[in-house]
Amino acid sequence: xGNSPLVNNIKKPKAVVFDTDNTLYPYxxxxxxxxxxxxxxxxxxLNVTQQEFDEAFKKARSDVKKKLQDTASSHSRLLYFQxxxxxxxxxxxILLTLDLEQAYWRAFLINARLxxxxxxxxxxxxxxxxxxxxxTDLTAQIxxxxxxxxxxxxxxxxxxxxxxxxxxxxxxxxxxxxxSKIGVAPSDIWMIGDNPxxxxxxxxxxxxxxxxxxxxxxxxxxxxxxxxGIAFEDFYKLLDVYKSLCSNKS
Ligand SMILES: [Mg+2]
Numbered sequence: 104x105g106n107s108p109l110v111n112n113i114k115k116p117k118a119v120v121f122d123t124d125n126t127l128y129p130y131x132x133x134x135x136x137x138x139x140x141x142x143x144x145x146x147x148x149l150n151v152t153q154q155e156f157d158e159a160f161k162k163a164r165s166d167v168k169k170k171l172q173d174t175a176s177s178h179s180r181l182l183y184f185q186x187x188x189x190x191x192x193x194x195x196x197i198l199l200t201l202d203l204e205q206a207y208w209r210a211f212l213i214n215a216r217l218x219x220x221x222x223x224x225x226x227x228x229x230x231x232x233x234x235x236x237x238x239t240d241l242t243a244q245i246x247x248x249x250x251x252x253x254x255x256x257x258x259x260x261x262x263x264x265x266x267x268x269x270x271x272x273x274x275x276x277x278x279x280x281x282x283s284k285i286g287v288a289p290s291d292i293w294m295i296g297d298n299p300x301x302x303x304x305x306x307x308x309x310x311x312x313x314x315x316x317x318x319x320x321x322x323x324x325x326x327x328x329x330x331x332g333i334a335f336e337d338f339y340k341l342l343d344v345y346k347s348l349c350s351n352k353s
Contacts, residue, residue, distance in 0.1 A: 113312065113333070115348045117287045118234035120306075121259070122272075122296030123246060126316045128253060133215040140210035141184070141203050148199055151191055159190040173274060175266035178241045180207050208245060212252045218316070220338030225258050227342055231349065236261040238281050238294075240271040240301065261285060272298075273305030282309065295341075299324035303332055314341070 124130045145156050163186035171177035184203040188196045228235050236259055239246045243264040250256040261284040268277035282289060289310030296302020297316045303324040306313040313332030315324055327334045335341045 113344075113348065114291075115345070116233055116293040116312070117291040118236060118285045119228055119293045119295065120236045120238055120281055120285075120311065122294075122298070122302045123237060123239040123249060124241075125297040125321070126295060126302070127221055127255065128215045128217050129318065131320060133211045136214040137207045137211035140206045144206050145184075145187070145203060148202075149188065149191055149193065155191065156187070160184075160187045163187040163190055173271045174269065175240065175242045175264060175271065177271070180204050208248070212249065215249065215253060217253055217255075218318075218338055220342060222254075222258075224338045224342045224345070225255075227345065229258070234260050234285055234287065236263070236281055236285055238263045238272065238277050240265040240277075242266045272296075272301035273308065275305075275309065278305055278309035278311075297321050299326070303327065307331060 121127060142153060142156055145151075145160075146153055149156070151159075160183065164183045167179065167182045167186055168177050171179075171182075176182065181200060181204045184207070185195060185200045187203075188194075188200060225235055237250070237255075239262070241264060243266045246262075246264050247256070250259070250262075261281060263277050263281045263284070265271040265277055268274070268280050270276040272278070282292075285292065290312070292311040293314055294302060294306030294309075294311040295314045295316060296306070297318075299315070299322055303313045303315050303326050307326055313324070313326060315321070315327050315332060315334045317323060317334050317336050323334055324332065326332050333344075335344070
């Protein structure tokens, strides 16, 4: 857990806001399985090599991201696959694009598993009447489907997507919207996320208390190192910290 100055001053939250991807579940495993499914469908349907497909996808993804930066649709797999096929010189292929997108999310969802302890932590918050919320970058349709698939759709009092906000985190727009939905002072809110910029910087700028979920591939935020937030690896440990605050302060 570390011994940042904040740990000693931290109080029981009135609300806890969660990021989704790579915070509630490990993203890489799901994404890699999804890309594998898309690649095998893509190369057989388009009659191209894996290398050609991968290069076109890489270019397509960076192209879409550059054009639509910091918006929900900059993450659109539908747009990535549309552009991939176009880069392969085949024009726009609507049905195949839809097919690849469906293959991607099907494999992704099958391979997305909640981190241990996520539900236990949220159940504890709910039983203590702490407001729970979710602020997530991407379009509402797929983020809502993820929640249903992960069995989390009944667990958040409020959700904000970057489609709804018009901007991805760390822009203030999604944070402003969730604050107005929750109606609690930001200093009474914990924001839990993996991304040092989007979640941790964004939360601190919004006046919330940042908590960073650390696991393989996640770089510890400087904000955490400076003692202005808390890092944790295991939701059960976070639950212990939360419970100790409840018994100390109430
Ligand atoms: Mg994330």
